[in-house]
Amino acid sequence: MPRITLPDGSVKSYDAPVTAAQVAADIGAGLAKAALGAKVDGVLTDLATTLDRDCALAIVTMKRREGGIDPEALSMLRHSTAHIMAEAIQRLFPQVRLVYGPALDTGFYYDMAFPDGKVPSTDDFARIEAEMAKIVAEDRRFTRYDLPLMEGMTKLRSEGSKYKLDNAERAAEAGSTTLSWYATGTPGKDWEDLCRGPHVPSTGRVGAFKVMSLASSYWKGDETSDRLTRVYGTAFASKAELDAHMVQLEEARKRDHRVLGKQLRLFHIDDMVGQGLILWTPKGSIIRNELQNFIGAELRKQGYQQVYTPHIGKLGLYRTSGHFPYYRESQYPPIVEHDEMARLAAEGCSCADLSNRMAKGEVDGYMLKPMNCPHHIRIFASAPHSYRDLPVRLAEFGTVYRWEQSGEIGGMTRVRGFTQDDAHLFVREDQVAQEVLGCLSLVKIIFATLGMNEYRVRVGLRDPDSAKYVGDPANWDKAEQACRDAARSLGVPFSEDPGEAAFYGPKIDFVVKDVIGRSWQLGTVQVDYNLPIRFDLSYAGADNQAHRPVMIHRAPFGSMERFIGCLIEHFAGAFPLWLSPEQVRVLPISEKSAAYADELCAALKARGIRAEADHSNERVQAKIKVAAEEKIPYMAVVGPRDAESRAVSVRARGVEANLGEMPFDSFVDGVVREAEGRLLSGAPGTVQASFAARPG
Ligand SMILES: [Zn+2]
Ligand SMILES: [Zn+2]
Numbered sequence: 001m002p003r004i005t006l007p008d009g010s011v012k013s014y015d016a017p018v019t020a021a022q023v024a025a026d027i028g029a030g031l032a033k034a035a036l037g038a039k040v041d042g043v044l045t046d047l048a049t050t051l052d053r054d055c056a057l058a059i060v061t062m063k064r065r066e067g068g069i070d071p072e073a074l075s076m077l078r079h080s081t082a083h084i085m086a087e088a089i090q091r092l093f094p095q096v097r098l099v100y101g102p103a104l105d106t107g108f109y110y111d112m113a114f115p116d117g118k119v120p121s122t123d124d125f126a127r128i129e130a131e132m133a134k135i136v137a138e139d140r141r142f143t144r145y146d147l148p149l150m151e152g153m154t155k156l157r158s159e160g161s162k163y164k165l166d167n168a169e170r171a172a173e174a175g176s177t178t179l180s181w182y183a184t185g186t187p188g189k190d191w192e193d194l195c196r197g198p199h200v201p202s203t204g205r206v207g208a209f210k211v212m213s214l215a216s217s218y219w220k221g222d223e224t225s226d227r228l229t230r231v232y233g234t235a236f237a238s239k240a241e242l243d244a245h246m247v248q249l250e251e252a253r254k255r256d257h258r259v260l261g262k263q264l265r266l267f268h269i270d271d272m273v274g275q276g277l278i279l280w281t282p283k284g285s286i287i288r289n290e291l292q293n294f295i296g297a298e299l300r301k302q303g304y305q306q307v308y309t310p311h312i313g314k315l316g317l318y319r320t321s322g323h324f325p326y327y328r329e330s331q332y333p334p335i336v337e338h339d340e341m342a343r344l345a346a347e348g349c350s351c352a353d354l355s356n357r358m359a360k361g362e363v364d365g366y367m368l369k370p371m372n373c374p375h376h377i378r379i380f381a382s383a384p385h386s387y388r389d390l391p392v393r394l395a396e397f398g399t400v401y402r403w404e405q406s407g408e409i410g411g412m413t414r415v416r417g418f419t420q421d422d423a424h425l426f427v428r429e430d431q432v433a434q435e436v437l438g439c440l441s442l443v444k445i446i447f448a449t450l451g452m453n454e455y456r457v458r459v460g461l462r463d464p465d466s467a468k469y470v471g472d473p474a475n476w477d478k479a480e481q482a483c484r485d486a487a488r489s490l491g492v493p494f495s496e497d498p499g500e501a502a503f504y505g506p507k508i509d510f511v512v513k514d515v516i517g518r519s520w521q522l523g524t525v526q527v528d529y530n531l532p533i534r535f536d537l538s539y540a541g542a543d544n545q546a547h548r549p550v551m552i553h554r555a556p557f558g559s560m561e562r563f564i565g566c567l568i569e570h571f572a573g574a575f576p577l578w579l580s581p582e583q584v585r586v587l588p589i590s591e592k593s594a595a596y597a598d599e600l601c602a603a604l605k606a607r608g609i610r611a612e613a614d615h616s617n618e619r620v621q622a623k624i625k626v627a628a629e630e631k632i633p634y635m636a637v638v639g640p641r642d643a644e645s646r647a648v649s650v651r652a653r654g655v656e657a658n659l660g661e662m663p664f665d666s667f668v669d670g671v672v673r674e675a676e677g678r679l680l681s682g683a684p685g686t687v688q689a690s691f692a693a694r695p696g
Contacts, residue, residue: 107234139204152179471529504530
C-alpha cells in the first residue's frame with residue numbers, strides 16, 4: 001500500500017504497487033506525455049520503475065518547474081541517444097565491441113573497439129545518423145531487466161565481451177549483487193546493452209541528435225592498453241536547441257584561442273619545452289605587456305608597490321605557509337642541492353626515502369613556487385611596521401608553477417606555469433572593508449576598458465554549520481559584510497555562496513560572460529586571517545603593542561595566460577588598437593608611393609605606434625586581404641595622389657569599404673589618441689568613428 005508524496009506535498013495512496021508512469025498519468029495526461037523519468041526519494045530512475053513502498057516521487061520532464069532545462073533529464077536523453085548510436089553503429093560495423101557510453105555536459109560519447117581495424121570515419125556519420133533515425137522512428141521501449149550477479153557474469157562470458165565483463169566486475173567490486181541490461185525493445189529479441197540506466201521511456205523520445213566527431217582513446221585511459229575509438233554525439237530535446245548549439249559551437253570554433261593564437265602567432269607551445277608551458281611570441285608579448293602596463297599603472301594610482309621575487313623558494317618556507325607537503329600532487333617535485341644529493345646517494349637513500357624525508361622536514365630543498373604569497377610575506381616581515389604604514393600593498397606579476405595532468409592541459413586556460421596579476425595587502429582590521437572595495441574598483445575599471453560588461457561576482461562565505469574556520473568570528477562577520485558591500489557596490493549581479501569561503505577567510509570570485517554566452521571563471525579577492533598567524537606577522541599599534549595584520553590576496557584576472565586566452569576569444573582576435581600587436585599597416589599602391597609610405601610609417605613609429613609598411617610586389621587588393629587576415633585595426637592606403645596632397649586613404653578592420661581620406665597629420669594624431677585613450681574599436685573618439693561623424 002504505497003503512500004507517494006509528490007513535490008507539492010500532496011500524497012497519493014495506492015492499494016498495490018504502481019509504476020511512476022502510472023502515477024504521472026493519474027496526475028494528468030499532460031504530465032504523462034511530458035514525463036521522461038522519475039526521481040524516487042531523490043534518486044533518478046526510469047519512469048517504468050515500480051513503487052512498492054512509501055516514497056517521495058517527482059516526475060522528471062525536460063522543463064523544470066522553476067523554468068529552464070532540467071540537466072538530469074537532458075543527461076538521460078543523451079545517454080539514451082548513446083545507446084541508439086551504438087546500435088546503429090553495430091548494424092553498420094558488426095565487428096564492433098562496445099565499451100562504455102556516458103553523457104557529457106555537451107552531449108555524449110561511446111568508446112568502441114574495432115578489432116578488425118575497420119573504423120568509422122566522418123564520412124560514415126550521415127549513414128550512422130540515418131540508422132539512428134530509423135531506430136527513433138520505431139519508437140521502441142527501453143526495457144530494463146536484471147540478472148543475479150553470477151548469472152549475469154556467465155551471460156557476459158558467453159558473449160565474449162571482455163569490456164562489458166570488466167564493467168560488470170567493477171560493479172561487483174562496488175557492491176552490486178545484480179547486473180542490469182537495457183533492451184531497446186523486447187529483451188532477447190532486440191538490441192541490448194549492459195547498463196545501470198536510467199533511460200527515457202522509448203527511442204521516440206530522444207529529440208534532435210547529431211554524430212559530432214571521433215577521437216582515439218585507450219581502454220581505461222591506459223596507453224599500453226587496447227586502442228579505442230571514441231565516437232562523440234550530442235542530443236537536445238528539440239531541433240531548435242540543437243541548431244542553436246551548432247551555431248554556438250561554430251562561433252566558439254572561430255574564436256578558439258588555440259586556433260587564433262596559432263593563426264595570429266600570439267603564443268606557442270612546444271614539446272621540446274614542455275606541455276602546459278606557454279612561449280609568448282613577440283606579438284603575444286606585446287598584448288601581455290600592454291595589459292601589464294595598464295594594470296600596473298592603475299595599481300600605482302591605488303598606492304600599490306611593485307616587487308619582484310624569484311621563481312623558487314625553500315621547502316621550509318612552504319612548510320610554514322602550509323603549501324608543502326600538502327597539495328604535493330599539484331606541484332612539481334622539489335629540487336635538491338648537489339651536495340645534499342651526493343650525501344643522500346652515499347647513504348643509499350631511495351627516491352621513496354627522499355620523498356618521505358622531505359615531507360618530514362629532514363631534508364631541505366627548493367620548490368618551484370606554487371604561490372607568491374610566502375615571498376611577499378617575507379618582504380613585509382623584513383622590516384618593522386607601524387599602524388601608520390598600513391596598508392602595505394605589494395604587487396607582482398608573479399609566475400607560479402602547478403602540476404596538471406597532461407590530459408587536462410591545452411591552450412592558455414590549463415597550464416603548468418602561469419603569471420598571476422598578484423598582490424598582497426597587509427592591512428589593519430579596520431581597513432579590510434575599504435581595501436576590498438579598492439580591489440573591486442580596480443577590476444571595474446579594467447573590465448570597462450576591455451568592454452567586458454557582462455560579469456558577475458560570487459561572494460564565498462562560511463558554512464554556518466562548520467567549525468573549521470580560523471580567526472575570530474566577530475572579524476569574520478565584518479569581513480563577510482565587507483565582501484558583500486564591496487560586491488554590491490559594483491552594480492553587477494552577485495550571489496552569496498555559504499560554505500564557499502576558504503577556511504582562512506571569505507572571498508570574491510569573478511566570472512565573465514563572453515560575447516557568445518560562455519562563462520569564464522577568472523580571479524579572486526580573498527581575505528586571510530591564517531597566513532599572518534602562520535608567519536607570526538605583526539605591526540606596532542597606536543598602543544605600542546604588537547598587533548596581527550590581516551592579509552588580502554588578490555589576483556582579479558587570475559593569470560595573464562588565462563585572461564589573455566579569454567581576451568583572444570572575447571575579441572575573436574580583433575583586439576582594440578592599444579592591444580593590437582601591429583596597429584597600422586601602410587599599403588603603398590605602387591613603387592612610386594614607397595617613399596611616402598615610409599615617411600608615414602616613420603611618423604607613426606616616432607609617436608610610439610606599431611606600424612609597418614607592406615612593400616611587397618602584390619597588388620594593393622592582395623595586401624588589404626593579408627592585413628585583414630592578420631586583423632590589423634587600420635590600413636593606410638597611399639598612392640601618388642595621396643603623396644601629393646599629403647593625405648591617407650583609411651580602411652578599418654571589419655569594414656568592407658574604404659572609410660575615406662584624412663590629412664597625414666590628422667591620421668597620425670588620431671591613431672595616437674585612440675591608442676593612448678585605450679579606446680575600444682569603433683567607439684566614439686576613434687579614427688573610425690571620426691569618419692562616421694563627418695557630415696555627408
Ligand atoms: Zn544505458
Ligand atoms: Zn596569495
